[in-house]
Amino acid sequence: MESLDSEKKLIENILAGNPDEFRVLINQYKKLVSHILFRLISNQNDRDELSQEIFIKIYENLKSFKFQSKLSTWIGRIAHNTCLNYLRKKRLHFYDDQINYQKDENKERNIRADIHEAKSPSFLPDEVANQSQVSSFINNEIEVLPIQYREVITLYHLDNFSIKEISEIMGVPEGTVKSHLYRSRKLLKDRLTTKYNLEELCI
Amino acid sequence: MYLDHLTDEQFQLYLDGLPTEGISDIEEHLKTCEECRSQLSAYKLVYKELNIEPESALLPGFENAIISRIRKKAEQKQFIRNLLTQAAMIILGSTLPLYFLLTGKISDDLNHIFVNNWFGTKHLWENVFGFIRGMNVSTELVVSALIILVVFSLIERILPFSGHRKAALFKVF
Structure with a gap:
């Protein structure tokens, strides 16, 4: 991550009216924006549109950034809010969209019910488990996690944000972030151990 | 040393590398408990996938479109x-x-x-x-x-x- 001084210098250069300096900022933070888009938005056209919207918002609001937080946290918050607003708006037209906490809680209950059902004696775990199968199984399970869980695990594991920073980005209390992080990883582990024999997983 | 199995919270704190009480007890327990070792392996697989960089959600050269819109x-x-x-x-x-x-x-x-x-x-x-x-x-x-x-x-x-x-x-x- 860039030092505070170089970030200040970069922002000054951008505000001096040179859009090409903004390219430097885009390159520094495109991974963060990409991670959030990847986990929250499934449609590629929507991702393209939103990536532009996010960076233009960053450019237009850069003069109001006063280093009260890290630049990465501030950019993460803009990306988070833009995606959520987009999903909320879209839900008005497409009722089956995902952004609904109540719906997400139901989703988690369904996952738990699946696990319970799978643990019944009639369930036979797969006989063979290889690395790529396990990998693709876990990734599929990540995709069906509730949206806020997906965002928390991405920000924590891929962008190395602390719990406090994630709570700033998502605008929720730190306790909620901790709980999402714990529950999402436990759910993934439970799904995995339900699908495969524990012995098979001792690779 | 723990006589009961480790909790999910303990597994996660252990793998996150966060300071947790009785880390040596956890390690001792893992040496002797096969069930917990399997659980730990499952968690390790989950963590491994969570730490893998996903495909980019952005198209190559997307920044040119942004710069031209800004201009x-x-x-x-x-x-x-x-x-x-x-x-x-x-x-x-x-x-x-x-x-x-x-x-x-x-x-x-x-x-x-x-x-x-x-x-x-x-x-x-x-x-x-x-x-x-x-x-x-x-x-x-x-x-x-x-x-x-x-x-x-x-x-x-x-x-x-x-x-x-x-x-x-x-x-x-």
Whole structure:
């Protein structure tokens, strides 16, 4: 991550009216924006549109950034809010969209019910488990996690944000972030151990 | 050493590398408990996938589209700003002389502004507007507007400001 001084210098250069300096900022933070888009938005056209919207918002609001937080946290918050607003708006037209906490809680209950059902004696775990199968199984399970869980695990594991920073980005209390992080990883582990024999997983 | 199996919280704290009480006890327990070792392996597989960089959600060269949109927006803003500045100058250029003409006290007002022969401008202004007074009304209006336009243009060109500061200054007009 860039030092505070170089970030200040970069922002000054951008505000001096040179859009090409903004390219430097885009390159520094495109991974963060990409991670959030990847986990929250499934449609590629929507991702393209939103990536532009996010960076233009960053450019237009850069003069109001006063280093009260890290630049990465501030950019993460803009990306988070833009995606959520987009999903909320879209839900008005497409009722089956995902952004609904109540719906997400139901989703988690369904996952738990699946696990319970799978643990019944009639369930036979797969006989063979290889690395790529396990990998693709876990990734599929990540995709069906509730949206806020997906965002928390991405920000924590891929962008190395602390719990406090994630709570700033998502605008929720730190306790909620901790709980999402714990529950999402436990759910993934439970799904995995339900699908495969524990012995098979001792690779 | 723990006699019961480890909890999910303990597994997660252990793998996160966060300070947790009794870490040596956890490690001791793992040496002897196969069930917990399997659980730990499952968690390790989950963590491994969570730490893998996913495919990029952004198209290659997407930044060019952003920069060009920013440039376009800036040009539109500049165009509107220039338009407003010119409109403001025309309005000022035509109403101020009209005001001075109607009140008939150009020299008095200007002398009041540049009190006590400020930088020698008193005589300059008296001469300029004395000259204007000698003309008919329409010529006077045109000449006054031209003087103000020239002054504004010069200010805009010679100010040692970069783009956005100069623009901020001209916002007031």
